[in-house]
Amino acid sequence: MIRRLFCLILLVTAVSAAVAGTPKRVGNYSSLMKALKNGSTVSVVMEFGRCNLLSSGDQRLSPPLAGGLVADTWTSRVESSQGNQGVTLVLTGDELVAHPGRGMLRRHVEVSIGSDDQVTIALRHLDPGSYEVVSTWRLATTFDRGDDGAAAFYLLD
Numbered sequence: 001m002i003r004r005l006f007c008l009i010l011l012v013t014a015v016s017a018a019v020a021g022t023p024k025r026v027g028n029y030s031s032l033m034k035a036l037k038n039g040s041t042v043s044v045v046m047e048f049g050r051c052n053l054l055s056s057g058d059q060r061l062s063p064p065l066a067g068g069l070v071a072d073t074w075t076s077r078v079e080s081s082q083g084n085q086g087v088t089l090v091l092t093g094d095e096l097v098a099h100p101g102r103g104m105l106r107r108h109v110e111v112s113i114g115s116d117d118q119v120t121i122a123l124r125h126l127d128p129g130s131y132e133v134v135s136t137w138r139l140a141t142t143f144d145r146g147d148d149g150a151a152a153f154y155l156l157d
Contacts, residue, residue, distance in 0.1 A: 029115050046152075102125075119149075
């Protein structure tokens with residue numbers, strides 16, 4: 001009897017830990033902003049190969065690369081264009097990477113999310129000593145809700 005009770009407690013604990021450790025997916029700007037204001041940690045997984053290159057129209061990256069980041073910082077700002085006013089949320093991440101042709105580079109990723117759920121990704125490689133921009137990619141997509149969007153947002157806590 002005690003052994004069964006112990007096994008049951010162990011099973012309930014394991015299931016609870018597994019459920020608690022699963023990141024919660026966020027499907028729109030409003031939910032993401034609310035979570036950040038409540039102190040949640042956010043990660044974003046981006047399928048760069050499914051994004052549109054802003055500098056080249058509708059072209060897509062090849063091969064279809066993917067990446068992700070846990071947002072180091074975030075800020076919201078009011079933007080106005082053509083008489084329309086909207087709020088943009090900006091998540092940023094920064095890391096040192098080994099580039100096969102250029103050696104060590106600092107990768108800076110800025111993910112801008114509009115209140116209309118449009119997502120713009122700026123990916124920059126910088127010289128780690130001078131912070132000179134070595135390369136820049138600007139991509140556009142929407143929230144990934146199982147449709148054509150290529151940016152999936154998760155709450156980690």
